[in-house]
Amino acid sequence: MADDLTNEATALLQDLIRNACVNDGQVSSGEEVRNSDLLTSYLAGSGAELEYYEPQPGRRSLLAKIEGSDPTAPTLMLMGHTDVVPVNPDGWSRDPFGGELEDGMIWGRGAVDMLNLTSTMAVAFKQLARRGFAPRGTLLFLAVADEEALGTWGAKYLVEHELDTVRSDYVITESGGYQVPTKAGVRLPIMVEEKGTFWSNITVRGTPSHASQAYKTDNALVTAAEVVRRIAEYRPEVEIGDTWRRYVQGLGLPDALTDPERIDELIDSLPVGLGRIAHSCTHTTMAPTVVHGGTKTNIIPDRVDLQVDVRTLPGQGGEAATALLMDAIGDLADRVEITSNDDPSTSSPVDTPLWDSLSRVTARLCEGSALVPTVMTGGTDNRFFRRAGSVGYGFGLFSQRIRFEDYAKMFHGHDERVDQESLDLSTQLWLALAEDVLA
Ligand SMILES: [Zn+2]
Incomplete structure (x- = not known):
């Protein structure tokens, strides 16, 4: 039976990849209607109710439902996005949209x-x-649809406009479930918390004049360069959250990773990939990413706009994040205007029936394993559901062929691939979880 289902999951995954529902952030991209149609024909004849939502042409989401008999019993939603991010085919060793299967591995975006x-x-x-x-x-x-561009035409839209249909006590979506070997046995990270985004535009002003007389001019670009330097050098304080503490303890990582006095030094000595993760899970981060400014080579610029990707910690509101930016900018603060889009951190508790169910089920599928809560530095569609009252976790199961280092690199990277054993494990996980939570 498992083999048949794995073959079905393999064929379906290959077709989903081949549809190439690439979301580049434009409203007209994605065309997830193609993956929605594919899933519709796959689910045909199953007897399940299917509903569709298409807030923009082509941006179609599909909702399938098996209605429970007891309205007081919990609702479980399995949520998967159908869009993907663009590729640079030059970095791939296979056709990114070929869905090739070789040696039990399926390749593709x-x-x-x-x-x-x-x-x-x-x-x-x-x-x-x-x-x-x-x-x-x-x-x-x-x-x-549309997970890869802030969920505007997907989860965000559905929670804002169709909450009665999509409201769920429990939501599972990406990501987690890679196997981490520890002395105490295999540990399975499960995302229970996501950092917030506080994308900011910083406008720096100057005074226009002729660039042939540069002496003592008020040059917005020169000021902006100093603002960028200060933001890049700024060291926000360490904050050790509960989820990070549980993660470090659960994986048996060094205690110094939860000690505010010692963590920065340890991060400095880690391989850079691990250091980045440890740093971003325990600090607010600020990365200047875009600059627009200047009009002509011979004009001293009077305006430069900087974009800064700020990622906030749980409990850190917009005011606190702005204060941090201002602190970084220091005595240039009165030379800038900041406008920000606050999308705060979300999290779900771990003392829930869903957690208990997942623990029972995964201990059977992955012998000797235990769940470890973890923080995600990016965002997923779970944030909309958590804010609407759901317990939302990011999870799935992977075989030991998918190591954490590869897994992390493959997100939005080259040579994305997954093995059939991982598909089998995840399929068995959803089957057992539905029985455990809902039966
Ligand atoms: Zn994703």
Whole structure:
């Protein structure tokens, strides 16, 4: 049985990859209607109710439902996005949209982010529907558009306009579930918290004049360069959150990673990839990323706009983030105007029935394993659902062929791939979880 389902998940994943629903951030991109159509034909005949939402032409999301018998029982949503980010084919050793299968490995954009989970969720959902699964609580499968560009035409839209249909007690989406070997056994990171984004535009003003007389001019570009330097050099204070502490303890990592006095020194001595993760999970980060300014070679510029990607910690509101930026900019603060888009951090507790169910089920599928809560430095569609009251976790299961280092590099990177054993594990996970939570 498992083999048949793995073959179904493999074929479905290959087709989802080949549809190349590339989301470049423009409203007209993505065209997720193609993956929605593919999933519709896959789910045809399963007996499940299907509904569609298309707030912009082509940006279609599909919601499949097995209605529970007891309205007081919890609702579980399996949510997978159907879009992918663009590729640079030069860096790939295979066709990024070929969906090639070789040596049990499926290659292509979306293989880990996150068409692998979307396909296994669909396969498990169909299998449950075929079996006549009649749970007490309702099971939802949401194949959602536009995750890769802030969820505007996908999860954000659905939570804002269709909350009654998508409201769920429990939501599972990306990402986590790679196996980390420790002395105490395999540990499986599960995302329970996401940092916030506080994308900021900083306008720096100057006074225009002729660039042939540069002496003592008020040059916005020169001021902006100093603002950038100060932001880049700024060292926000360490904050050790509960989730980070549990993660470090759960993986048996050095205690210094939870000690505000010692952590910065340790981070400095780690391989840079690990250092970056440890740093961003315990600090607010600020990265200047875009600059626009100046009009002509012979004009002293009077305006420069800088964009800074600020990532906030749990409990850090917009005011605190602005104060941090101002502190970094120091005595140039009165020379700038800051406008920001505050999308704060979200998290879910770990003492929930969903956590207990996942622990039971994964301990069976991955012998001797235990869950470890973790922080995500980026954002997922879970943030909209958490704010609407759901317990939202990021999870899936991977085989030992997918090591954490490779997994992290493959997100939005080259040579994205996943093995069939991982598809099998995730399919079994969704089947067992639905039974455990809803039956
Ligand atoms: Zn994703």
